[in-house]
Amino acid sequence: MTAALLDIERLQVRFGQTVAVADASLRVAKGEAVGIVGESGSGKSATVLAAMRLHPPGASVTASRLSLDGHDVRTLPDRRMASLRGGFAAMIFQDPLTALNPLMAVGRQIAEVVAAHRGLRGGQARAAAILLMERVGIGDAAVRAHHFPHQFSGGMRQRVMIAAALAGDPALLIADEPTTALDVTVQADIVRLIRRLRAERDMGLVWVTHDLALMAGIVDRVVVMYAGRVMETAPVDALYAAPRHPYTVALLASLRRDGVQAEASGAPVPPGGCAFAPRCPARMARCDTAPPMLRAGGTEAACWTLAA
Amino acid sequence: MRPWLGAIGGVLLAMTALLAVAAPLAAPYRPTQINLRARLQPPDWGAPGRPRHLLGTDNVGRDVLSRIIWGARISVSVGAAAAGLGAVIGTTLGLCAGFFGGRTDAVVSWLIEVQLAFPFTLFAIFLLAALGGGFVPVVCVLALATWVNFARVVRSQAMSLRAQDFILAAQAVGVGPVRLLRRHLLPAVLPSVIVVASFSAAQAVLTEAALSFLGVGVDPTIPSWGAMLNLGRDYLSDAWWMATFPGLAIALTVLGANLLGGWLGARLEPRGS
Helix, strand or coil, X not given: CCCCCEEXXXXXXXXXXXXXXXXXXXXXXXXXXXXXXXXXXXXXXHHHHHHCCCCXXXXXXXXXXXXXXXXXXXCCCHHHXXXXXXXXXXXXXXCCCCCCCCCCCHHXXXXXXXXXXXXXXXXXXXXXXXXXXXXXXXXXXXHHCCCCHHHCCHHHHHHHHHHHHHCCCCCEEEEECCCCCCCHHHHHHHHHHHHXXXXXXXXXXXXXXXXXXXXXXXXXXXXXEECCEEEEEXXXXXXXXXXXXXHXXXXXXXXXXXXXXXXXXXXXXXXXXXXXXXXXXXXXXXXXXXXXXXEECCEEECCHHHCC | CCHHHHHHHHHHHHHHHHHHHCHHHHCCCCCCCCCHHHCCCCCCCCCCCCCCCCCCECCCCCEHHHHHHHHHHHHHHHHHHHHHHHHHHHHHHHHHXXXXXXXXXXXXXXXXXXXXXXXXXXXXXXXXXXXXCCHHHHHHHHHHHHHHHXXXXXXXXXXXXXXXXXXXXXXXXXXXXXXXXXXXXHHHHHHHHHHHHHHHHHHHHHHHHHHHHCCCCCCCCCCCHHHHHHHHHCCCCCCHHHHHHHHHHHHHHHHHHHHHHHHHHHHHCCCCC
16 A cells, blocks of 8 residues: 555644643545645645745644654654655745745746756756746746746736746645635636646645635535634535534524624633633534544544434 | 944045055055154145155154055955954854854853953964964964854854744754854844944954054054054154054044944844934
């Protein structure tokens, strides 16, 4: 059996006393597309950053398993880690304006990734960069390669970032809110682009977003996070059709705008209880202790309602 | 900072540099030409046609103006070389400290603090006395003073740059640390390095003059502003021009570099104001 692209088990990320990720597990098989959804502060970005060992220097990361392509991310030497980044798993970010170096022509930024992973130099690397730009749908790439990030529109910048991410021909693409900073019409273009690229090269995908609606048609499976914990993980169709966790239900309801979840109004839970309980309409006495992941069909959810 | 102040600084520095380069053409006399019959002559702006000394002569009859013009070579070359060497050392250490953090940062920060805590002139005299004078030792010793300026500024900038998205994004697609430092961080800190370089050059010119004044300068046989100042000190009551004009040359060059640096600072790193 081949190793999972990404295998995270019982991940915890802390910044001093602040717990960003309390308990997250996630597995991405070869060619699989997984969405991580949750509101801001739910720990979804911290989870994927820790998986790439790109968490901020002050953060402490513990896990019972944290591996990329079967390599333990926590103990891999820096040099190996750097070649894994971009070569095996590449990551793109929310704001393509701040994520591109403003002082460097975009062609060079893509070419340096080509150089790092394919060993091409100078003119060859530049030619490869132009090809990549064409593949992500940037017209007139040979000219545009000499332009700087501020000369591109938001959508085009995101295409540049995707081109750089693809330069090392990764088996896994991690996209952290890649369309959040973009116009709705441009969002659809980027989604279409990533879907096409994934089909072309059987690439695994982790798509981090707060927008549940965007997931449909992109990912196979969804992981719902809340307060640093995985609440529910389910095949995308099952999640939309029959959400199991009250938080997922609330999230879907907020999407339809017919039942926006109130702010935390219930009594606080003791430490170790279910984090969602104060906002939960289905709260019961057992919620004072955290529920394990319980299975119902293809879905797993951390909720006592499934135990009934 | 007003642009015309920067322009004045630029003109002062350009003039000094031009004089240094064109010294053989610009100087009316050879700087080492002794004329014992024309000792301690005051500045003479008299009628052209006969030999005259615009800024007077020194105690063995050498032309002060010519010596100042030749002395510019020492000041300009030492100032530029010391600032340049300091920039290379300080920027490298500062980038590594700010980017890698941890132990690297601890070591570099410790070096900076040691350097700042040391009475530098004393240290320089000691080193030069041990090493002997000469262009290379003086430049190295001065670079020992200037690198700290670069390291401090570059370190703090590298620290804040490291937290920028584009550095994280470059790491996320596998750009290695050496490349990150050279291609992403270095260009971003370069404007500050240029500003610090002009201030450091001023500092180096001044320190070189001080070392020459104290007799541990580049080479006593080559005219240098600091050495002229030292010599003129003995004749201050009889021949004021011997010390005044070299002093003026030092002051104007240092002023020029500082004005230019201040203006560049305002132009290249707009913050606040």
